[in-house]
Amino acid sequence: MAVRRRGRLPDEVRAAAVRAGMSFAFTVFTFVVALFASWARTGLLTPALALMALGVFALAWCLIDVAVSRQVAASRRRAPNSAAPLEGSRDHGHPRHR
Numbered sequence: 001m002a003v004r005r006r007g008r009l010p011d012e013v014r015a016a017a018v019r020a021g022m023s024f025a026f027t028v029f030t031f032v033v034a035l036f037a038s039w040a041r042t043g044l045l046t047p048a049l050a051l052m053a054l055g056v057f058a059l060a061w062c063l064i065d066v067a068v069s070r071q072v073a074a075s076r077r078r079a080p081n082s083a084a085p086l087e088g089s090r091d092h093g094h095p096r097h098r
C-alpha cells in the first residue's frame with residue numbers, strides 16, 4: 001500500500017495555522033499563570049483570567065481563520081478552468097454531462 005504524501009499548505013493557510021498555534025500557546029501560558037496566582041492567592045488572578053478569556057477568544061478567531069483560509073485555498077485549487085480537479089471532489093474521474 002503506497003503512502004501518499006500531502007502537499008505543502010498554501011501560505012495563507014500556514015500563516016493562519018501559525019497564528020492559531022501562537023494563540024493556543026498564549027492561552028495555555030495564561031492558564032498556568034492564573035492557576036499559580038490562584039494557588040498563591042495573589043492579586044494577579046483577575047488580570048490573568050482576563051487575559052485567558054482574551055486568549056480563548058483569539059484562539060477561536062484563529063481557528064475560524066484557519067477553516068476559512070483552507071476553504072478559500074481549496075476553492076482556488078479547483079477553479080472552474082483548472083485542468084485537474086481535487087481528489088475527493090464530487091466529479092473527480094467522472095465525465096461532466098452538459
